[in-house]
Amino acid sequence: MSLRVLLVDDEAEFLETLCKRLARRDVEAFTADSGQAALDFLASGEVDVVVLDVKMPGMDGIETLKRIKALRPEQEVIMLTGHASMEAAIQGMQLGAFDYIMKPTDISQLLYKIEDARKKHGLKAGAGRRDGGGGR
Amino acid sequence: MSLRDWLSFLGGKKKALVDAAALRAEFAGRYHHFKLFLNANNSVHELMTDIEEGLRGTRPFGMHFVRAVCTRLSTAVFQVVKHLDALAPGKYAELFARFDEIQKQINPSVFPGKARSGGPLILRLREVGREHVDLVGPKMAHLGEIKNRLGVTIPRGFVITAEAYRRFMAENDLQVEIDRRFQAAEVVATEDIFNLSSSIQQLIVSSPLPAEVEEAILAAFDTLRDSEQISDLHVAMRSSALAEDLVDASFAGQYRSKLNVSEEELVAAYKLIVASKYSLQAIAYRLQRGIREEDVAMCVGCMSMVDAVAGGVTYSRNPLNAHDEAVQVHAAWGLPKAVVDGSTEVDLYLVSRTAPHRILRREIAEKHTRYACLEEGTCRMEVTTLDSARPCLADADALEVARVALAIEEFYGLPQDVEWALAPDGTVEVLQCRPLTTSEEDALGAEEVVPEDARFGMVLLKGGVEASPGVAAGPVYVVRKDADVLAFPRGAVLVVAHALPRWAALLTRASALVAEQGSLAGHLATVAREFGKPALVGLKDAVSALEPGRMVTVDAGGHTVFDGRVEELLARARAPKNLMLGSPVYTALEEAARHILPLSLLDPGSPDFRARNCKTFHDITRYSHEKAVWEMFRFGTEHDFPQAAAKQLVCGVPKQFWVVNLDDGFSEDVLGSFVNVEQIASIPMLELWKGMNAVPWEGPPPVHTRGFLSVMFEATANPELEPATQAEFAVKNYFMISRHYVSLQSRFGFHFCTVEGLVSERASENYIAFQFKGGAANMERRVLRARFVADMLTEFDFGVRLREDSLTARLEDREQTFMEQRLRVLGYLVIHTRQLDMAMTDAAAIAERRERMLRDIRVLL
Numbered sequence: 001m002s003l004r005v006l007l008v009d010d011e012a013e014f015l016e017t018l019c020k021r022l023a024r025r026d027v028e029a030f031t032a033d034s035g036q037a038a039l040d041f042l043a044s045g046e047v048d049v050v051v052l053d054v055k056m057p058g059m060d061g062i063e064t065l066k067r068i069k070a071l072r073p074e075q076e077v078i079m080l081t082g083h084a085s086m087e088a089a090i091q092g093m094q095l096g097a098f099d100y101i102m103k104p105t106d107i108s109q110l111l112y113k114i115e116d117a118r119k120k121h122g123l124k125a126g127a128g129r130r131d132g133g134g135g136r
Numbered sequence: 137m138s139l140r141d142w143l144s145f146l147g148g149k150k151k152a153l154v155d156a157a158a159l160r161a162e163f164a165g166r167y168h169h170f171k172l173f174l175n176a177n178n179s180v181h182e183l184m185t186d187i188e189e190g191l192r193g194t195r196p197f198g199m200h201f202v203r204a205v206c207t208r209l210s211t212a213v214f215q216v217v218k219h220l221d222a223l224a225p226g227k228y229a230e231l232f233a234r235f236d237e238i239q240k241q242i243n244p245s246v247f248p249g250k251a252r253s254g255g256p257l258i259l260r261l262r263e264v265g266r267e268h269v270d271l272v273g274p275k276m277a278h279l280g281e282i283k284n285r286l287g288v289t290i291p292r293g294f295v296i297t298a299e300a301y302r303r304f305m306a307e308n309d310l311q312v313e314i315d316r317r318f319q320a321a322e323v324v325a326t327e328d329i330f331n332l333s334s335s336i337q338q339l340i341v342s343s344p345l346p347a348e349v350e351e352a353i354l355a356a357f358d359t360l361r362d363s364e365q366i367s368d369l370h371v372a373m374r375s376s377a378l379a380e381d382l383v384d385a386s387f388a389g390q391y392r393s394k395l396n397v398s399e400e401e402l403v404a405a406y407k408l409i410v411a412s413k414y415s416l417q418a419i420a421y422r423l424q425r426g427i428r429e430e431d432v433a434m435c436v437g438c439m440s441m442v443d444a445v446a447g448g449v450t451y452s453r454n455p456l457n458a459h460d461e462a463v464q465v466h467a468a469w470g471l472p473k474a475v476v477d478g479s480t481e482v483d484l485y486l487v488s489r490t491a492p493h494r495i496l497r498r499e500i501a502e503k504h505t506r507y508a509c510l511e512e513g514t515c516r517m518e519v520t521t522l523d524s525a526r527p528c529l530a531d532a533d534a535l536e537v538a539r540v541a542l543a544i545e546e547f548y549g550l551p552q553d554v555e556w557a558l559a560p561d562g563t564v565e566v567l568q569c570r571p572l573t574t575s576e577e578d579a580l581g582a583e584e585v586v587p588e589d590a591r592f593g594m595v596l597l598k599g600g601v602e603a604s605p606g607v608a609a610g611p612v613y614v615v616r617k618d619a620d621v622l623a624f625p626r627g628a629v630l631v632v633a634h635a636l637p638r639w640a641a642l643l644t645r646a647s648a649l650v651a652e653q654g655s656l657a658g659h660l661a662t663v664a665r666e667f668g669k670p671a672l673v674g675l676k677d678a679v680s681a682l683e684p685g686r687m688v689t690v691d692a693g694g695h696t697v698f699d700g701r702v703e704e705l706l707a708r709a710r711a712p713k714n715l716m717l718g719s720p721v722y723t724a725l726e727e728a729a730r731h732i733l734p735l736s737l738l739d740p741g742s743p744d745f746r747a748r749n750c751k752t753f754h755d756i757t758r759y760s761h762e763k764a765v766w767e768m769f770r771f772g773t774e775h776d777f778p779q780a781a782a783k784q785l786v787c788g789v790p791k792q793f794w795v796v797n798l799d800d801g802f803s804e805d806v807l808g809s810f811v812n813v814e815q816i817a818s819i820p821m822l823e824l825w826k827g828m829n830a831v832p833w834e835g836p837p838p839v840h841t842r843g844f845l846s847v848m849f850e851a852t853a854n855p856e857l858e859p860a861t862q863a864e865f866a867v868k869n870y871f872m873i874s875r876h877y878v879s880l881q882s883r884f885g886f887h888f889c890t891v892e893g894l895v896s897e898r899a900s901e902n903y904i905a906f907q908f909k910g911g912a913a914n915m916e917r918r919v920l921r922a923r924f925v926a927d928m929l930t931e932f933d934f935g936v937r938l939r940e941d942s943l944t945a946r947l948e949d950r951e952q953t954f955m956e957q958r959l960r961v962l963g964y965l966v967i968h969t970r971q972l973d974m975a976m977t978d979a980a981a982i983a984e985r986r987e988r989m990l991r992d993i994r995v996l997l
Contacts, residue, residue, distance in 0.1 A: 055316065082320035083312075084203035086210045086243055093214050100211045102204055103320035116175075119168055 003027045004046070005114055008038040008064065009053035009080070018051075021107050027114070035064030042071060048118040049098075051110070054081035054088055062088060065095050076117040080105065163798040166223055167877060170768045170894075173219035173760075174901045179212040180757045184733060190725050192605070193717055199428045200318050202725045206246045209732065210239055213753045220760045223767040230747035231756055238731050238753060245727035248430075257300040257352040260359075261293045261439070271297045273376030273435040278548075278569055286547050288540060290566050292364060293371065293439030294356045296406060298378055300349045301433045304410065307346045313339065314414070318429075333416045340411035341404075350403055353438075357399055360440065370396045370441040370509065374568065375409050378433040391418060391434070395471065396441050396509040410434045426719025442565050443509045444557035446528040447472030448482065450537050451572055452545040452552045453489070462496055463487040463538040469519055469528045470506030472555050472567065483528055487538035495534060500527050529558070536564050544569050592689075594699040596682060600675030602692045603635075603654065603661035608670045609689040609701045610647035612682045615639060617930050629688055633679050634947075635660040636935045643669050648690040650678045650697060653933070653950065672697070741937075765905065765946075768892075782870065783811040787829070793869040793882075795821075801873030818873035820893040820904075823956045824880060827963020831992050878959075882966065891962055895955045902955050903948035906934070906962055908969075915941060924982060925969050928989065932961050960996045964989075 005027055009015050015031045022029045030047065032038040036059055038050065050068060054061035061079060068075055079092045079100040089100040098117040101110065186205050190197050217231045255271045264272055264280025272280070272295040282288040305311040314336055321332045345353075361369040375391035392412035394405040412418060413434050422429065448467035454460035465485040468474040475482050481501035488494050503524050507514045529537070541554045544566075551572040557565050613628035615621060621642060624630070630646035632639055635654025643649060649664050654673035664671035670692035682688065682697065689702040698705070735754045737745050740762045750756045782794035783806060795801070795811050803817040816822055869882040876896040882889055893904040908925060918941035926936040926943050934945040947958055968989060 055312070082316040084200070084207040084319055086203075086207050086239060086246065089207050089211045090214055090239065093211065093218065099215070100207075102208060116168075116172060120172070 003114060003118060004030070004048050006030045006032060006038060006041060006045075006047040006050045008032045008035065008050060008056075008061075010034060010056045011053070018107075022111070025107075025111055027111070035059030035061070035067070038064055039067055039071065042068060042075070048076070049114045050075060050077045051080050051114070052077055052097075054079055054085075054092070055083050062091055062095070065092060065097060069096050076120060078110075078113055078117055080110075159796075159798070163872070163874070166768065167799070167874065169219045169222040170764060171901055173216060173223070173764045176212045176215035176219060177757060177761055177764075180209060180216060180753065183209040183212060184754065187725065187729050187732060191722075191729060193722060197426075197721065197725075198423045199430065199721055199724065200315075202721060202728065203246055204319060206242060206728050206732075209753060210242075213756055216757055216760045216764075220764045220767070223764055227767075228747055228760070228763060231750065231760065234747060234750045234756060238751070238756070241731045242728045245724045248724075253299065253302050255297060255299040257297055257303070257349055258356045259295045259297055260356075261290065261295065261437070264295060270378065271295075271299065271435070272437070273298070273378050273433075275374065275376035275568060275570065276435060276437045277376075279437070279566070282544055282547065282566065282569065286543060288544065288566050289563055291372070291439040291442055292360060293437060294360060295376065296349075296353055296356075296436045296438065298433035298435050300352065301410060301435060303346045303349055304343075308343065310340070310343050315429075329419060330416060333414050333419055336414040337411040340414070341407050343407075345403060345407070353402060353406065354399070357402060357438070360438070361399075364440050366440075368398070370398055370512075371402075371438045372441050372567070373397055373402075373405050373409055374437045374439070375412065376435045376437050377413065378431060378435065391415065395473065395507075395514045396512065397438075398512055401512060402438075406436055409436050426721035426723075428720045428724070431720060439567070441509060442557045442559050442567070444471050445560055446470070446533075447557040448475040448537075448555075450541040450552075450554045450556060452541040452554070453572070461489045463489060463493075463541055465529070465534050465537050465541075467529050467534070467537075468503055468506060469523060470508050470517070471514060472557055473507045473514065474503075474505060476555065485529060485534040485538075487535060489542065493535050493538055495531055498527065500525065503528065533558060533562075533564070540564055540566060592698050592702045592705055595696055596688060596699050597650075597675055597678060597697040598695060600650075600672040600678075600695055602671075602695065603673045604649070604664035604669060604671035605692050606648075606668065606670035607689065607691045607693070607702075607705050608648040609687065609706060612684050612686045612688055613646075614679055614682070614684050615642065617927070629682075629690055631678055631682050634933045634935070635673050648692070649673075650675055650682065650690060652676060652678045765903070783809055785813065785871070786810050787813040787825075793871060795871045795873060797874075798872050798877070799874035801875060801877075816873070817875055818871075818878055819876060819952075819956070820878040820895040820959055821871055821873045821880075823895075823959035824878055824891060824893070824963040824966075827960035827965075827996060828967045830960070830964055830996055831968070880966075889966055891959075891966065893955065893959055895952055895959070897952055899949060899951040902950060902952065903946065904934075904955060904958060904962065906945040907943070909942040920982075921969065924986070925965060928965060928986070928993075929962075931990070932958060932993070934958070957997050961993050964993055964996060968992075 003026070005022065007015055007018055007022075007029055008031075009018075010033055012033065015033070019029045019031060030041060030045070032041050035056055038052070042050070052061050052064060052068075056064070059067075061081070065077055065079070068077055073096075076098045077096070079089070079097045080103065081088070081100070082103045084102060092100050098120065099113050101113060183205055187209075190201065190205070214235060217228070217235055220228055220231070259268060259272055261276070261280050261283065264276060265284055266277050266281045268280065269277040276295045279290050283290045305314075317332060317336055317339075321328060357369070357371070360371070361367070373394040375393065377391060392409050392415070394401075394409060397405045413432055422432065446467055446469055448465065449472060450466070451464040454462065454464060463486070465487060466475050466482045467485065468482045481503055483501055483503070484497075484499040486496040486498075488496055503519050505516050506519050508517055537554075537556055537558075540556065541552055544554060545552045548571070552569050553572045554566055555568040557567055559565055608629070610627045610629040611625070612631055613620075613624055614631045615624065616633070621639075624642050624645055626645045627647050628645070629648045629650060630639065630642050631650045633652045635649075635651035639649075639660055643660075643664055646669060648669055649660070649671035651660070651671070651673040652675060654660060661671055661673060670690050672690060672692050672695065675697070678697075687700050689698040689700065689705060690696075691698065691702075691705055694705075731751075732753045734752050735758060736751055737749060737755045737758050739745060745759065745762070747759060750759055782796050785791045785793040785795050790810065795816070797806075797811075801818040801821070802811065802815050804815055806815055813822075813825065816825075870880070872879040876894060878891070878893050880891040889906070889908040891904070891906050893902075895902050895904075906929070908922065922938055922941045922943045926938050926945070929936050929943075929945045933950075934947045936943065936945045947955070950958075
């Protein structure tokens with residue numbers, strides 16, 4: 001089962017590049033160019049992991065994160081940002097973000113984080129267990 | 137881990153999980169958190185290494201680096217705490233409070249509050265004095281000061297202030313976007329900085345000015361035109377950036393100036409000069425000198441354009457020779473630009489410092505070009521043959537220019553660098569003055585010392601990783617076990633097989649460290665850097681190749697160990713000059729590092745090793761690591777499995793071992809109550825099992841009469857050995873496994889041991905932990921046996937801790953095949969040290985047994 005990821009960023013160019021690079025690694029990437037668009041997407045569709053830009057015009061990343069968590073408490077979210085801010089980073093983590101990564105980020109690093117986040121999500125949901133024989 | 141912790145093995149509470157599936161699910165979750173914990177832990181160490189690197193000051197860095205590294209580090213430390221909390225919910229909640237506290241201490245130095253703001257958008261030069269330096273920048277403040285206090289002639293004009301600049305940067309979040317581009321830039325090559333510089337400058341030039349700023353500039357220009365009474369007024373626009381005087385830095389040629397600008401071009405020129413804050417050389421210069429971007433507000437001076445007959449630069453003394461006191465007047469035809477940018481040969485007039493001033497020497501050059509004003513801007517023109525060889529200053533002019541420079545020097549008490557123009561009416565107008573930089577230009581970094589081996593004598597070893605920089609010499613001293621520590625001589629080169637944290641204390645006495653294994657991120661490497669001791673790790677065969685007592689020179693940067701003392705290298709290895717020391721950026725990192733790097737929780741066995749004593753991020757990480765391993769480990773020891781979950785292991789015949797599959801430890805579905813060893817997919821379990829079965833156990837050793845009596849005595853004296861509780865001590869051996877994980881608990885009669893291992897291709901996550909306790913013989917023999925086992929484990933790279941008869945050993949951070957070998961060794965020891973306590977009597981027997989075991993083990997490796 002390929003990974004499903006929602007990328008949320010107001011920078012079209014960044015979204016496009018990341019989408020292409022993730023596709024090459026067998027990741028099904030969807031995009032949203034604003035917090036509201038991300039929420040609209042999640043209201044109907046499901047993804048394993050959301051990758052969320054912190055700084056966006058209108059609804060910012062932290063606010064979007066709060067609303068995503070209200071909508072889906074179990075949704076794993078990775079914050080991605082071009083702005084260093086210790087406070088935003090920790091605020092995001094305290095709100096339940098899986099991780100806070102700063103641009104520029106190495107694509108394998110990001111993918112690795114996405115995999116880890118999905119694994120955690122799967123564990124919490126009780127799915128994703130490769131049952132090698134429980135003897136029942 | 138303390139003895140108190142391990143005691144729980146013997147009397148700990150059992151969590152009876154009824155359902156094997158639930159147990160598996162819980163394990164899988166814990167196991168995942170533990171892996172994430174280890175990842176975060178590694179990030180912390182890598183980032184701390186980056187900070188140490190920065191503090192050495194040999195490479196320039198900016199606030200963006202400081203912010204990024206501190207933010208990443210906070211995130212990683214928070215994750216360390218979070219995943220530990222997931223392993224033991226609520227148990228270490230205190231760490232969250234410590235984390236918040238420490239983060240609050242770091243934040244102000246890394247993200248200082250907003251710069252001062254407010255004030256007028258425009259100031260007229262005749263109103264400007266040094267008290268306005270924060271509004272107009274030091275360059276314009278100086279000009280205003282010498283005009284209004286000293287009476288020096290300068291052109292009329294005004295300054296577009298720092299407040300105007302701040303409003304421009306706030307318009308449409310321009311600054312926020314600039315910072316984002318900086319943060320997100322992947323700067324690897326010069327080309328990358330070039331792209332970044334160009335994209336930011338274009339952004340600034342194409343952004344609109346706030347309406348009130350544009351109006352203020354145009355109004356000021358109108359006022360200036362009225363007072364000059366020139367209908368077609370042109371101005372010279374010069375940058376005057378804040379923070380230019382923050383460090384002992386010249387800032388020469390940092391930013392743009394625009395000459396001969398008309399009203400139409402005023403706003404565009406202003407934006408261009410502001411944009412030059414992000415010119416390639418300006419970015420590089422700030423980086424190198426540790427000046428914070430946000431301290432640099434670009435103020436711009438606008439002064440009536442002087443169409444100079446001649447112009448130039450005066451140094452109030454010789455910048456290269458402190459003993460030469462003559463004033464140097466450099467001059468050319470036309471605008472001083474010709475002198476400033478070195479585009480033409482110039483005249484030099486040396487003027488005596490003391491009155492009556494006289495010309496000491498004239499060096500008249502062939503001046504082929506001059507700059508003059510055009511309709512808009514300036515142009516370079518040919519100088520007529522007639523004029524080119526002529527002095528461009530009359531003696532009286534040269535003396536006047538020198539007098540002005542000396543007056544300014546006296547006023548400021550510092551040698552000056554003065555740019556001036558000779559107006560058509562013969563007045564000398566000062567356009568700019570600044571303290572003269574008399575130091576030679578710093579090199580960008582330390583010269584790399586690349587030893588030509590032949591020149592420095594015999595090379596004993598080459599390779600490894602530079603874990604801590606520098607060069608040092610001393611006699612070789614190999615440390616294998618704790619006892620060796622006592623005899624460690626001051627100034628020796630510490631040579632170890634494995635860079636264990638326990639050798640850290642020796643680094644205060646050692647001159648350098650050489651380790652066969654270890655990493656940059658290891659605790660020992662960290663301490664070596666902290667103490668400034670050169671360290672080479674991952675240097676294969678160091679222990680066997682370096683004979684004890686031999687004098688060697690360790691060149692960490694050169695990855696070489698030389699024979700004898702190489703004086704030349706030792707002399708060259710002086711610490712490189714720290715270019716950034718004392719700069720605002722460096723200071724910010726230094727202040728942050730005080731709450732990050734120091735490690736005060738050194739000994740996990742100490743009563744002070746507590747969450748509430750964590751004072752730094754390093755402390756939190758160290759403490760959490762200790763606890764996370766313990767929590768992960770405990771899981772295996774606290775669960776009593778329902779028989780149904782466990783399958784009896786079959787290896788030819790059914791064995792007295794049971795297996796619980798936690799996740800993906802079986803290669804196929806296993807039905808019924810037996811599992812064949814072929815169906816096991818757990819890498820670490822298979823290796824352990826190999827070691828356990830490599831050599832058949834010869835059964836209990838022959839019991840000496842005294843040994844047997846000691847067992848009998850213990851059996852009557854120890855309440856745990858009463859028949860009623862015998863069941864607790866029945867042979868019960870459990871493996872809990874997943875593909876990369878094994879936990880073995882076994883009890884053989886009276887003793888108890890546990891092995892835990894995590895082994896995969898991610899070396900940084902690998903570890904093996906081993907505990908061993910109890911026995912039936914008297915304490916003295918049990919202690920002897922524990923020592924015997926500890927000694928064997930030390931031989932095979934384990935870090936060992938002994939407390940009377942209980943032993944704990946660990947091995948971590950090594951690649952997969954190495955871990956697999958060590959699991960085989962451990963398997964062998966688990967089996968063959970059973971009931972050895974009864975045979976622990978005479979030294980000869982012990983030595984003989986030890987030799988035999990070592991022979992067996994070598995076959996396994």
